[in-house]
Amino acid sequence: MAPIIVVIAAGEMGAAIGQRLRLRGADVRTSLKGRSDATIARAKAAGLVAIEDDAKLVADADFVLSVMPPGEAKNLAARLAPVLTALPRKPVFADCNAVAPETVRDIATVVAPTGCVFADIGIVGGPPPKEGDGSPRLYVSGEGARRALALKDFGLDLRLVEGGIGEASAVKMGYACMTKGSQAIGAAMMLGAMRNRVAPAVKEALGDSLPELLGYSGRQMPRMFPKAYRWVAEMEEISKFLAADPGASQMLAGAAKLYQQIAKDFEARAADGTVAMIEGFLKN
Numbered sequence: 001m002a003p004i005i006v007v008i009a010a011g012e013m014g015a016a017i018g019q020r021l022r023l024r025g026a027d028v029r030t031s032l033k034g035r036s037d038a039t040i041a042r043a044k045a046a047g048l049v050a051i052e053d054d055a056k057l058v059a060d061a062d063f064v065l066s067v068m069p070p071g072e073a074k075n076l077a078a079r080l081a082p083v084l085t086a087l088p089r090k091p092v093f094a095d096c097n098a099v100a101p102e103t104v105r106d107i108a109t110v111v112a113p114t115g116c117v118f119a120d121i122g123i124v125g126g127p128p129p130k131e132g133d134g135s136p137r138l139y140v141s142g143e144g145a146r147r148a149l150a151l152k153d154f155g156l157d158l159r160l161v162e163g164g165i166g167e168a169s170a171v172k173m174g175y176a177c178m179t180k181g182s183q184a185i186g187a188a189m190m191l192g193a194m195r196n197r198v199a200p201a202v203k204e205a206l207g208d209s210l211p212e213l214l215g216y217s218g219r220q221m222p223r224m225f226p227k228a229y230r231w232v233a234e235m236e237e238i239s240k241f242l243a244a245d246p247g248a249s250q251m252l253a254g255a256a257k258l259y260q261q262i263a264k265d266f267e268a269r270a271a272d273g274t275v276a277m278i279e280g281f282l283k284n
Helices: 012-023 037-046 054-058 070-086 101-114 145-154 167-195 201-208 211-241 246-268 274-283
Strands: 002-009 027-030 064-065 094-097 117-124 136-140 157-161
Touching: 002 012, 002 037, 002 094, 012 027, 012 037, 012 145, 054 070, 064 145, 070 094, 070 101, 070 211, 094 101, 094 145, 094 167, 094 211, 101 117, 101 157, 101 167, 117 145, 136 145, 136 167, 145 157, 167 211, 201 211, 201 274, 211 246, 211 274, 246 274
Parallel strands: 002 027, 002 064, 064 094, 094 117, 136 157
Antiparallel strands: 117 136
């Protein structure tokens, strides 16, 4: 019998993971409560079954995968807790969000009274494509980790991290600190060069000594703009992850503020905002 897997929400990553699981034989459900037209269309394109009633959504489920923006993860756990508590057969509840170890342990305390086994999953890489075998790496730890490894049979690259709740999220935080943190530094460099009217010279210097880095920034920056609003909370979570080192923590908290401004300017299409200036650097 095909496993029943609940994937919430149907964002870019959630919908793609749900689609991969469905194409490999799982019965995949989602919730579209309060979601945008774009999310509804994405879920439909992925072939996910939308169920509005939470009790029916999780009934007989084998896994519940929370794939949310970081700031919404705890609220989802709290929302589902009553219906999970009422289930006679408990699913594995897997938090798959970009959150600090401290945050995922907090979410686990919300889930614990339901009787569900908890798995901490940190996703590294982009959404799995519809065609082919590629998959992001899903690092998993905690009590439910070994049960979650069953998802490998449905096209996901699960990798066990020995230890308790928080270890897998720490892997994600470390990875995102380098990838998304470096993009924030790149954006800051471009803004500084533009404001000081030296963009061509800075690009020349980077092209001479660090061409790979310049090429990477040129490719990634335009892709970042529509995602910047999601990265704000993620940078805040990384700042928590680095709390023992105040200088590093403050740097990532600053990155959160930068992404917040980029998101605001992108939405407003501000003619003289941060997005326009970064685009100006790339075109210079």
